[in-house]
Amino acid sequence: MFDAATAELIRGAPALSGVDPLVLPQELTRVYSDLVVLRLKGTSAADDPDHLPALQRLKRIADIYEGAVDAGAERNARRAAAFVAATAHQILGQIQVPGYESGQALLEPDAIHPAIAAPLLFLIAEQNADAREAARPLGGVRIENRLRSAVIESVFDLATERYGGNFGACGEVTSRSCECRRPVDHICS
Amino acid sequence: MIYEQKCTDHPRDEFRDKVLKSFLEWKEHKRDNQLVQAVTGLVERFNLTDNEHLALYDRLVQVHPLTFQAALTVTPPIFDAPRCVSLFSGYADITPDIANRLGDAFPLPNIRNWFSVFADSVWNKIEAANV
Numbered sequence: 001m002f003d004a005a006t007a008e009l010i011r012g013a014p015a016l017s018g019v020d021p022l023v024l025p026q027e028l029t030r031v032y033s034d035l036v037v038l039r040l041k042g043t044s045a046a047d048d049p050d051h052l053p054a055l056q057r058l059k060r061i062a063d064i065y066e067g068a069v070d071a072g073a074e075r076n077a078r079r080a081a082a083f084v085a086a087t088a089h090q091i092l093g094q095i096q097v098p099g100y101e102s103g104q105a106l107l108e109p110d111a112i113h114p115a116i117a118a119p120l121l122f123l124i125a126e127q128n129a130d131a132r133e134a135a136r137p138l139g140g141v142r143i144e145n146r147l148r149s150a151v152i153e154s155v156f157d158l159a160t161e162r163y164g165g166n167f168g169a170c171g172e173v174t175s176r177s178c179e180c181r182r183p184v185d186h187i188c189s
Numbered sequence: 190m191i192y193e194q195k196c197t198d199h200p201r202d203e204f205r206d207k208v209l210k211s212f213l214e215w216k217e218h219k220r221d222n223q224l225v226q227a228v229t230g231l232v233e234r235f236n237l238t239d240n241e242h243l244a245l246y247d248r249l250v251q252v253h254p255l256t257f258q259a260a261l262t263v264t265p266p267i268f269d270a271p272r273c274v275s276l277f278s279g280y281a282d283i284t285p286d287i288a289n290r291l292g293d294a295f296p297l298p299n300i301r302n303w304f305s306v307f308a309d310s311v312w313n314k315i316e317a318a319n320v
Contacts, residue, residue: 060221060250063222063224063225064243064246064247064249066225067225067229068243070225071242099219099220110226111220
């Protein structure tokens, strides 16, 4: 599943209790291949008791590494942790395990959904192609809160490089966001 | 500690249908991303090293040392022990260790009065500051 350079990047992730980064490439590959097999059989991995522990473990690894990235680990370890967390989010997102269901809020004051986190984590890992792929589900997503909607749209634009050097797409988002702003006179009157 | 504080006329319904449901989601690791993101904000001012951050999130998610506290408004104001037991029925399903599940019951009229006094106080401060 991973080329040699990517596997090397993954092995650079910081060790966790019960998690050996040296074998993480194989572990991620195994989970992914199991999911592909189950999908071909028409079985949902999230409902399969044999696979649930592996999926739960993967989610915990993703959450821990996402926290480490957020806290600002050193550059190489941060890139590696970000890549593992993003990859795990992407795998888990495909099977809608708890915490990844569509219909959950994408952006809340207390947390961001893995669908938003994954492209940002890939960008931190400097894996732009993966970021583009991870951002694809965010294309065209609009939510009622226009400011949050603009943030989601901006994440999509950033990960898919839609700004294209002239900031055209980002400018569109900014214009729409400005519609949310109210004049100071209005607030103070 | 995970808090749920509810001001309600129907404490049992609120506890059974919302508080327990929420606690279960925390317990079953469904909200670990929220947990980690909340703790990231809380520990920001401690200037932890990378290793300390990692050890913190590792323990937080894998050991999951959560305790729960539910606080609900109740009527009548004198709310005896059997009523409390009935109100918090099902709590032990979240965590068997009683030290990890706390329950508080506040008389609803007192809380309403507190809200009113607090709101007046805030309003007075705003007017005094001429905001």
